[in-house]
Amino acid sequence: MYGLLGFPVAQSLSPAMHNAAFRALGLDAVYVPFPTAPERLEAAVVGLQAAGVRGVNLTVPHKTAILPLLDEVLPEARAVGAVNTVRLYDGRLTGTNTDGLGFLLSLRHDLDYAAAGKTVLLLGAGGAARGIAFALLDAGVAALWIANRSGARADALVADCRTLHPAAQVEARPWPALAGVQPHLLVNATTVGMGDGASPVALEAVAVREAVIDIVYHPLETPLLAEARRLGLPCANGIGMLLYQGAAAFQFWTDREAPVDVMRAALLSGMGHA
Structure with a gap:
């Protein structure tokens, strides 16, 4: 199980994107939103570990608040001062930030720049x-x-x-x-x-x-x-950054190459642009 911690999270496109990726690769996994009020973040993290959740994304208002709850923060997240992706493995919580990488990949793939x-x-x-x-x-x-x-x-x-x-x-x-x-x-x-x-x-x-x-x-x-x-x-919108930060998170959790075409289609479908 994987998911998204934030408050609110109901409008997020991440579940559609990641669940499409799991289906495409035949993985027995699901990605669900976890609405988590700020004062419940620490309890939520304990609950995720107990439930065997393997990875989560963080969105507003938790990207900074999660830092002291992690066992390891990778350099790219420490530099930014925020975490958007956490891997739960072997009792350890490791945080990273895929936003910057997602942006650069969007530049490369969407603009050839x-x-x-x-x-x-x-x-x-x-x-x-x-x-x-x-x-x-x-x-x-x-x-x-x-x-x-x-x-x-x-x-x-x-x-x-x-x-x-x-x-x-x-x-x-x-x-x-x-x-x-x-x-x-x-x-x-x-x-x-x-x-x-x-x-x-x-x-x-x-x-x-x-x-x-x-x-x-x-x-x-x-x-x-x-x-x-x-x-x-030449120009590009933010779908690419959203897609590629999600693809980087997917690979961080699963060690599998993300099916970006499937994920992009799921994002656009979720926005009503199928």
């Missing part, structure tokens, strides 16, 4: 942005510019990035001063565009040179992506 040597403008400084920032630095970007409506959060993320990557070119960019910065790649890691009909920036004003990725996946076509297409820029 490599971030190494590129200048990247990252919008946002929350949990998702942190994972993406560290992944981009690990991938060898030439420069990473971080812009957030709250300048203090952007400054804090920049400081953390410099601690882990002292030689990296990382700086905060004031949101009102993004016109003409000309990044190769723009990444939207904010929630702007998630059903609000808004766009975080005007791509033409920012002068994006090569590609755009928006981690929002509901709707699949945000105003930001619509503008990218109008400008002829």
Whole structure:
């Protein structure tokens, strides 16, 4: 048994994605949502161990709170300060974070794009942005510019990035001063565009040179992506990151290669885009 710890979890697409993968590989396993209020997290972890659960994903509000309950936290999760995947094996709980890897795999497979040597403008400084920032630095970007409506959060993320990557070119960019910065790649890691009909920036004003990725996946076509297409820029939505972080979690639990095509179809079907 596998599952998702969060509060709430009813709208998650993860059960459909993982259960489709188990069926495709003929594995005798099931993935279920475990709605878990914050004050019940520790009790839930004890219960999962007692029930023989083999792995879980963590979502809001548990990605940070789970850390002290784990026996081991892998470096990629420790750097981000958050865990989204836990393996329960031989009495030990091991936590990792697959968000950054999921993002890089989406770049590679959905955009055929490599971030190494590129200048990247990252919008946002929350949990998702942190994972993406560290992944981009690990991938060898030439420069990473971080812009957030709250300048203090952007400054804090920049400081953390410099601690882990002292030689990296990382700086905060004031949101009102993004016109003409000309990044190769723009990444939207904010929630702007998630059903609000808004766009975080005007791509033409920012002068994006090569590609755009928006981690929002509901709707699949945000105003930001619509503008990218109008400008002829290669672009991708957040389904890829959701898919590939899930595929990485699946492999972490099962040591089996994830059937990504099956998982992608399940995600799109769950969103009504079959």
